[in-house]
Amino acid sequence: MTNVLAIGFDPHTIPDFDPAPVAAGIEQGSKAFAELGLAEDLLLIDFAELDGRAQAKIVERLQQRQYDCVLIGGGVRKPPALLELFQTVVNLVHWHQPDAAIAFNESPSDSPDWVLKALEQRRNR
Numbered sequence: 832m833t834n835v836l837a838i839g840f841d842p843h844t845i846p847d848f849d850p851a852p853v854a855a856g857i858e859q860g861s862k863a864f865a866e867l868g869l870a871e872d873l874l875l876i877d878f879a880e881l882d883g884r885a886q887a888k889i890v891e892r893l894q895q896r897q898y899d900c901v902l903i904g905g906g907v908r909k910p911p912a913l914l915e916l917f918q919t920v921v922n923l924v925h926w927h928q929p930d931a932a933i934a935f936n937e938s939p940s941d942s943p944d945w946v947l948k949a950l951e952q953r954r955n956r
Contacts, residue, residue: 832869838876839875841875876907901932902934
């Protein structure tokens with residue numbers, strides 16, 4: 832079984848944001864992971880925990896098992912104001928899961944496609 836950790840924001844915790852489209856995309860992506868035989872471990876970060884608690888939860892999850900790929904969601908990497916968090920998350924993955932492929936997505940629903948591409952790149956290195 833291929834183990835994938837998907838890290839992103841819990842859309843229900845983002846202020847002044849309609850969570851419905853993102854929540855639907857996460858659900859669609861999770862179904863696609865299952866259909867592809869990929870074991871998805873979903874870690875949704877509470878937007879209010881950007882004071883270090885989120886990083887601690889990420890480290891804890893990264894230490895629980897070996898992952899073949901870690902997906903870092905667009906909400907973590909796209910807003911310029913979150914660049915420091917994005918850098919921290921990438922480094923945490925690199926330090927705690929050095930053999931895992933790292934993937935990024937455009938939307939929650941296309942996550943499995945990007946994970947498959949990252950896994951292929953890892954196999955071909």
